[in-house]
Amino acid sequence: MAEYKIKVKKSCDAESCGFRCQEACPRGVFLAVPAERHKEKQSIYPRHRITPRFSYFCDGCGICIPICPSQRIKVVLKMTGEKILKKPLANK
Numbered sequence: 001m002a003e004y005k006i007k008v009k010k011s012c013d014a015e016s017c018g019f020r021c022q023e024a025c026p027r028g029v030f031l032a033v034p035a036e037r038h039k040e041k042q043s044i045y046p047r048h049r050i051t052p053r054f055s056y057f058c059d060g061c062g063i064c065i066p067i068c069p070s071q072r073i074k075v076v077l078k079m080t081g082e083k084i085l086k087k088p089l090a091n092k
């Protein structure tokens with residue numbers, strides 16, 4: 001199976017979009033982690049960002065790319081460096 005490299009910008013604010021990519025990925029690639037590394041910096045309503053923790057499960061379907069409201073996800077075919085691009089969905 002082809003291998004893919006996934007990048008998610010650290011500016012991801014998962015609560016603001018409702019963890020869309022994590023919900024949509026059929027391969028369970030994404031993991032939500034606390035946005036602040038230090039406990040004392042976290043508010044009583046902690047924020048999370050998404051990481052591609054299980055990227056080895058990615059099959060390059062591209063579903064996650066148009067789903068992100070802020071274009072924070074990039075998927076690249078490792079062997080050739082080819083960027084996976086999917087057309088924006090009609091209903092975001």
Ligand code: SF4
Nearest residue numbers: 025058059061062064
């Ligand atoms: S390209 Fe498909 S399998 Fe890969 S992370 Fe995105 S939604 Fe998941």
Ligand code: SF4
Nearest residue numbers: 012014017020021068
């Ligand atoms: S869809 Fe975009 S903003 Fe929402 S959790 Fe995923 S990367 Fe973050």
